[in-house]
Amino acid sequence: DVKVTQSSRYLVKRTGEKVFLECVQDMDHENMFWYRQDPGLGLRLIYFSYDVKMKEKGDIPEGYSVSREKKERFSLILESASTNQTSMYLCASSPTTGLRNEQYFGPGTRLTVT
């Protein structure tokens, strides 16, 4: 089975802190994604990566950056956390071929910024 893990289930940070969210997948998938999930808004794509060291902005990249130094790991960075970044963050991965395959999700990280 594909396994996508995220470094924390719950995280509480203060405004202005630098926050790292880590995601690791064990199925050698080329594509990895970071989403933000808010009630009534569904999932919104922050960034995605289709290869090591490659990244593409999604719908809401402002205030976030990403890093993909190894194929299995995709990190989301909040350079200076703000209260409006309080949310559930979901990581996903998928094999290649046009991104039209099933995306496999991690359990999510619920981030609270106070």
Add this chain to the structure above:
Amino acid sequence: AQTVTQSQPEMSVQEAETVTLSCTYDTSESDYYLFWYKQPPSRQMILVIRQEAYKQQNATENRFSVNFQKAAKSFSLKISDSQLGDAAMYFCAWDSNYQLIWGAGTKLIIKP
């Protein structure tokens, strides 16, 4: 803009009965994929069913089936013989080449 609309924020159904969740989308493309994902409480999002737009036959996975109406841009999910384990948020998503466009979700409640 390409959008996915789930007009039912919440639905409830009696255990063992059938429920249909609605989804509409907007696109000018002719070849694409549609998905229904399920997110149980405090558990990971998983794929329920996938439909390829060029296939006329509706996809089916055990108790889950879709009613895909391409001209109407409608993609509803039917759950037959509802079980307590079906309680979850259900998200409809449309493949836009490099990303999935997601609906806001429908919370499904199963009444025992």
